[in-house]
Amino acid sequence: MSRSENTSKDSGARSHPGVELGPSEAPSELLRELVAHLRQNRTQLREEWVVRITETRLLTAMTKEEIFAEATSVYDSYVEALETEAFEALQAYARNLSERIIPRGVETHEVVGIVLLLRDVLARSLFAKYQTDFKKLNRILDAYEPAANRIANTVAVGFVQERERVIRQQQEAIRELSTPVLQVRERLLILPIIGVIDPQRARQLTEQLLRGIRTNRAKVVVIDITGVAAMDVTVANHLVQTVEASRLLGATVIVTGLSPEIAQTLVTIGVDLGKMNTVGDLQGGIEQAERLLGYKVVTLAEPR
């Protein structure tokens, strides 16, 4: 990263109204002084920061050594971002950090918390350094605060973005996994449903099932919902509609494995049970389907 000396550096620091800036003390000048101070006291300030992190019980998922190592690199990136006012590197670092710590269960409030703690620790050290020169302290803080806030912002946004990316990825993966339509026999499909069904997934299930009926020329479909603990009224209605739509395609639907809660929901919404073919478990459902299709399973020999 280049350390360009152009005027855009000043944008991070607004002059305080009523405080005259001497030509030698432009905001960039102040920032440089600030950075020098932070570099000089690196060991002590970092130590103090780690102590504060432990005190506030942040990053409990990590060991002391890990916190210290992470704190060191965060501190250095922080100072570098202050110095160069280039946030791309910090952004990349924040993303990289998030990638490493999200799987360990680090929460958003912890990441934001530690960055704010660092901001406070550094601000305190500035207070201590310039306590005799109030005007100078003011000017230093004018330069420091906007940059520090921007850093905190960058890190928090980076973390949240990474988190959202992970969530999106997982949603994709779940969606792809979630709807297998399987043929068990000629003209017999099973559709095992596991987990929570939201309206979007319900719609997708229906689409896949109706398409499956058409391509496999199915006459009977067994929908097994043993793995679904509960469903709301909307989804239950959707299930009933799926059963009716399948019938319009000429397929009979057998629903198996209804939990007591789902049975309750279906009764509450007043499902016409004449349209719903239900059997207790998947085995019973497949046996029923085989009867409908005219299959008969016989044992050829005594099992050994």
Place this chain on the structure above:
Amino acid sequence: MEVPILKQGEVLIATFQAALSDADLNQLRMGLVQQVVKFRSRAVIVDVTAMDVMDSFASRTLREIAHMIRLRGAETVIVGIQPEVAFAMVQLGLTLEGVATALDLEEGLAYLIQKFKNID
């Protein structure tokens, strides 16, 4: 556009074209109801494979055809409803209850042959 009604043994077959006006549908209904007795047919198959949208008038007419045919002493099988159309119909509450349905013409004929065999 008029819908042709084919006679295949004891079954009448009517195939819907893509775009049918309400008048065409009414005409088809009358044609089927008249011919089912005229030819002493035991069943009517209505093939809607070509319809990728089905409005409420069309589905109501289908149901009316089925019920009128039953009153005239025969049975109706609706075949070839597209998956998207099926779900749209159900959402509109048009479930064709009491009307037999099958995947396509072949299935519909197989269903009827099986049924006639059981009765005879």
